[in-house]
Amino acid sequence: MLQVALAQVRLNARRFIAVSLAVMIAVGFLTATLIINSSSKASLTQSIGEGFRNADLVLTAQYVEEDQGFTVLDDDEVSLVRGSSGVAETYAVRAAYILFNTDGASSSGQLTNIPDDPSLLPVEVQEGNLPAGPDEVAVDGATADRLDLSVGSSLGISTQQDTAAGEDRELVVSAILAESRDPLMMGAAQLYAEDAVVAEYADPEYGFSSIQLGVSDGAAVRAVQTDLEQAFADAGTRGVAVRTVEEQTNYTVDSFTGGSDQLTIVLLAFAAVALLVCALVVSNTFSVLVAQRTRELALLRCIGADRAQIRRSVMVEALVVGVVASILGVGVAIGLMSAIVAYLRTIPESGFATLAVSPLAVAAGLGVGILLTVLSALVPARAATAVSPLAALRPAEDVRAGTRKGRARLVSGLVLTVGGGLLLGAGAVSANLLIALPGGILSFVGILMCGTLFIPPLVRAVGSLAAPLGVPGKLAAVNAIRNPQRTAATSSALLIGVTLVTMMMTGAATSRSAFEEHWTRSIRWT
Amino acid sequence: MTTLTEHSSVPGGSTAAAAAAALNKTYGSGDTTVHALRNVDVTFEAGTFTAIMGPSGSGKSTLMHCLAGLDTADSGRIWIGGTEITALKDAELTRLRRDSVGFVFQSFNLVPTLTAEQNITLPVALANGKVDRPWLAEITDTLGLTGRLSHRPHELSGGQQQRVAVARALLTRPHVVFGDEPTGNLDSKSGAEVLSLLRRSTREMGQSIIMVTHDPVAASYADRVVLMNDGELVGELAQPTPESVLAALTKLGA
Numbered sequence: 001m002l003q004v005a006l007a008q009v010r011l012n013a014r015r016f017i018a019v020s021l022a023v024m025i026a027v028g029f030l031t032a033t034l035i036i037n038s039s040s041k042a043s044l045t046q047s048i049g050e051g052f053r054n055a056d057l058v059l060t061a062q063y064v065e066e067d068q069g070f071t072v073l074d075d076d077e078v079s080l081v082r083g084s085s086g087v088a089e090t091y092a093v094r095a096a097y098i099l100f101n102t103d104g105a106s107s108s109g110q111l112t113n114i115p116d117d118p119s120l121l122p123v124e125v126q127e128g129n130l131p132a133g134p135d136e137v138a139v140d141g142a143t144a145d146r147l148d149l150s151v152g153s154s155l156g157i158s159t160q161q162d163t164a165a166g167e168d169r170e171l172v173v174s175a176i177l178a179e180s181r182d183p184l185m186m187g188a189a190q191l192y193a194e195d196a197v198v199a200e201y202a203d204p205e206y207g208f209s210s211i212q213l214g215v216s217d218g219a220a221v222r223a224v225q226t227d228l229e230q231a232f233a234d235a236g237t238r239g240v241a242v243r244t245v246e247e248q249t250n251y252t253v254d255s256f257t258g259g260s261d262q263l264t265i266v267l268l269a270f271a272a273v274a275l276l277v278c279a280l281v282v283s284n285t286f287s288v289l290v291a292q293r294t295r296e297l298a299l300l301r302c303i304g305a306d307r308a309q310i311r312r313s314v315m316v317e318a319l320v321v322g323v324v325a326s327i328l329g330v331g332v333a334i335g336l337m338s339a340i341v342a343y344l345r346t347i348p349e350s351g352f353a354t355l356a357v358s359p360l361a362v363a364a365g366l367g368v369g370i371l372l373t374v375l376s377a378l379v380p381a382r383a384a385t386a387v388s389p390l391a392a393l394r395p396a397e398d399v400r401a402g403t404r405k406g407r408a409r410l411v412s413g414l415v416l417t418v419g420g421g422l423l424l425g426a427g428a429v430s431a432n433l434l435i436a437l438p439g440g441i442l443s444f445v446g447i448l449m450c451g452t453l454f455i456p457p458l459v460r461a462v463g464s465l466a467a468p469l470g471v472p473g474k475l476a477a478v479n480a481i482r483n484p485q486r487t488a489a490t491s492s493a494l495l496i497g498v499t500l501v502t503m504m505m506t507g508a509a510t511s512r513s514a515f516e517e518h519w520t521r522s523i524r525w526t
Numbered sequence: 527m528t529t530l531t532e533h534s535s536v537p538g539g540s541t542a543a544a545a546a547a548a549l550n551k552t553y554g555s556g557d558t559t560v561h562a563l564r565n566v567d568v569t570f571e572a573g574t575f576t577a578i579m580g581p582s583g584s585g586k587s588t589l590m591h592c593l594a595g596l597d598t599a600d601s602g603r604i605w606i607g608g609t610e611i612t613a614l615k616d617a618e619l620t621r622l623r624r625d626s627v628g629f630v631f632q633s634f635n636l637v638p639t640l641t642a643e644q645n646i647t648l649p650v651a652l653a654n655g656k657v658d659r660p661w662l663a664e665i666t667d668t669l670g671l672t673g674r675l676s677h678r679p680h681e682l683s684g685g686q687q688q689r690v691a692v693a694r695a696l697l698t699r700p701h702v703v704f705g706d707e708p709t710g711n712l713d714s715k716s717g718a719e720v721l722s723l724l725r726r727s728t729r730e731m732g733q734s735i736i737m738v739t740h741d742p743v744a745a746s747y748a749d750r751v752v753l754m755n756d757g758e759l760v761g762e763l764a765q766p767t768p769e770s771v772l773a774a775l776t777k778l779g780a
Binding site for chain 2: 004304305388
C-alpha cells in the first residue's frame with residue numbers, strides 16, 4: 001500500500017499543490033511569529049548586554065518606596081564594593097551629556113569615564129591608546145568617520161551653558177573605539193575620557209549610572225554577589241541591586257519589551273486562525289481526493305486490501321504532503337525573516353537587530369504542520385475505509401443524512417456551535433483574546449459541521465429565485481439541492497473563505513477607526 | 527453433445543471450487559422490492575470453467591457477488607474451496623479475497639498509478655509476501671505481456687489491460703477466479719484472445735473459473751453453462767456451443 005500511496009502523490013502531484021500551499025503558509029506564519037519573538041529578544045539582549053559585557057556583576061540603583069526616589073550610587077558604595085573580598089576590578093560608570101565642536105560643527109554626545117582597569121571597558125580599541133591624561137579623549141568609529149576625526153584631531157567640549165560663555169575645553173583624540181550597539185547609546189556620539197574630566201560635566205546629584213566589577217580568579221560570582229548584597233544590607237543601604245550580567249540584561253530587556261509579548265500573542269492568534277483554515281483545507285481536499293478515487297479504493301478492497309491498509313495509504317499521502325510542505329514553510333519563514341533583519345541592520349536606529357532562529361520555532365513549525373496535516377486527513381481516511389468492494393462493480397450510493405453517523409455529526413456540531421458561541425461572547429465582553437479565540441474556532445467548526453442543517457434550505461430558497469429563467473433555472477435549482485451532503489460540503493469551502501476575508505477586513509477597519517479616534521482625542525489635548 | 531439437465535444441488539464437498547446452498551437475497555423495500563436470489567443451490571467443481579448466464583435482472587451478478595464474498599446474502603450458506611465463508615467477518619473476507627480468490631471485471635481492473643507488473647503483483651504485495659518469480663514469468667509469457675510490464679494501464683490497449691487483470695488473478699493460484707463480463711468492453715478479436723487464455727488456464731493449470739456473461743460466444747468457451755432467470759437456477763448446459771446457448775436462452779425468454 002505504501003507503493004500505491006507514493007505513486008499517487010508522485011503522479012498526481014498537481015492535485016496536492018493547493019494543500020501544500022495552505023500548509024506552507026500556515027506553518028510559515030507560525031514559524032515567522034516565533035522567530036520574530038526570539039529575534040527581538042535576542043537583538044535587545046545582545047545590544048543591551050553590550051554595555052557591561054566584560055563585567056561579572058553589575059550594580060544599579062533601584063527605586064525605593066520609602067524614600068520616594070532612586071538611590072544614588074556614589075563613592076560610599078564604590079568603596080564598599082572595592083573593599084569586598086573576591087572583587088578584583090571595579091568600574092564606576094559616570095556619564096554626562098555634552099556638546100562638542102569639530103571644525104566649527106557642533107554635535108551632541110555622551111561622555112563616559114574610562115575604567116581604571118581597561119579590561120572592564122565594554123568596547124574595543126580600534127586605533128591608538130585610551131586617554132592617559134586630562135587632555136585626551138576617545139571617540140567611537142562611526143562618529144570619527146562622520147566628522148572626519150582621527151587620532152591626533154582635536155575637539156572642544158562644552159555643555160549647554162558653557163557655549164554661551166564661549167568656554168570650550170580642548171581635547172585631543174587619542175583613540176578610536178568600536179561603536180557600542182547599546183540601544184541607549186546608539187544614534188549619539190560616544191566619547192570616553194578620564195573620570196576627572198567627566199566629573200566636571202556630570203550631574204553630581206545623579207551619581208554613578210552603574211558600578212561594574214570583575215571577580216578575582218578563583219572566586220565564585222554567586223558568592224561575591226551574595227556577599228555584596230549582605231554587605232549593603234549590613235550598611236543599611238537600600239535600593240542597590242546586585243545582578244550578574246545575564247540577570248541585568250534580562251531585567252533591562254523585560255522593562256523594554258513589556259509590550260512585545262502582547263504583540264506575540266496577537267500574532268499567534270492570527271497564526272492559530274491560519275492553522276485552522278489550513279486544517280479545513282487539508283480535510284476538504286482529502287475528502288475530495290477520496291471521493292474521486294471511490295472505484296480505485298473499491299478495486300483495492302476487492303483484491304484484498306483491508307481497511308487498515310486503505311486508511312494507512314491515505315495517511316501516508318497526508319504525511320508526505322505534511323512533511324514536504326512544513327519543511328518548505330519553515331524555510332520560507334527563515335528566509336523572509338533573514339531578509340527583514342538584513343534590511344533592518346542597514347538602518348542605523350535598528351542596527352542592533354539580530355536574527356535568532358530558536359529551535360522552538362523550527363520544531364513548532366515542523367511539528368504543528370505535520371501533525372495538523374495528518375490529523376486533518378483522519379476523517380477522510382476513515383471515509384475511504386467505508387468504501388465497499390462492490391463499488392468497483394456498480395456506482396456508489398449516496399449516504400443519506402438519516403444515518404447514525406450523520407446524526408452524531410449534527411449533534412456534535414450543535415454542541416460546538418453553542419459552546420463556542422458562549423465562549424466567544426464571554427471573551428468579547430471581558431476583552432480577553434485568549435478566551436474569545438478558542439470560542440471563535442469551536443463555534444465556526446460547529447457551524448461547518450451543522451452545514452447540512454441550514455445550507456440546503458438556504459440554497460433552496462435562493463434557488464426559487466432562478467425560476468423565472470425557465471427550464472434551465474428550475475433544473476439548476478433542483479440540482480443544487482439534490483444531494484444535501486454535497487451541497488453543504490461545496491458551500492463550506494466558500495463559507496470558510498468569505499468568513500476569513502470578512503473577519504480580517506472588519507478587524508482592520510475597526511483597529512483603524514479606533515486608532516484614528518484615539519489620535520484625534522490625544523491631539524485635542526495637546 | 528448438448529444436454530439440458532435439471533439443476534443439481536450438492537453443497538459442500540472439499541473438491542468443489544465454490545458452492546452455495548439455499549441462498550436468498552432481496553433488495554429494496556415495499557413496492558421496489560427485488561428478489562435477486564431465490565433459494566439458489568449450486569456447486570462448481572474444481573478445475574472447471576463455468577459460465578453463469580441469464581437475462582438482465584436474473585440475479586447472475588448478485589450470485590457471483592455473494593459467492594465471492596463481496597456481498598452478503600439474507601440467508602443460506604456459501605463455500606469457497608471447502609471453507610464456509612457465510613459467517614466470516616470483514617477482515618477475514620478481505621484476506622480470503624487476497625489469497626484465495628481472483629477477480630477480473632469488465633473495466634477499471636487496474637490501479638492507474640501502478641505499472642502492469644506492480645498491478646499483477648499487488649495482491650502479493652498487500653499480503654507482504656514474496657512473489658514467485660518463475661511462476662510470474664510463466665504467466666506473463668503465456669499471456670504475451672513480457673514486453674509491457676513496465677507500462678502503465680493508460681499505455682496499454684483494452685485487450686492488454688484485461689490480460690494484465692487475468693495475470694493478476696492467476697498469480698496467487700486462487701481457489702477460484704471470478705469474471706464479471708470480462709470481455710464486455712473488448713472487440714471480438716481481443717475478447718477471443720482473453721477467453722482462450724482463460725480456457726487454457728483451466729485446461730493446463732487446473733484453474734477454476736466462474737464467469738458471468740450475457741454473450742453466447744463467450745459462454746461457449748466454458749465447460750458448463752448455468753442458467754438463471756428471476757433469481758432462480760433454471761438449467762444447465764454441458765459442453766456448450768454458441769448455438770446451444772442461444773437456443774437455451776431463447777427458451778428462457780419464451
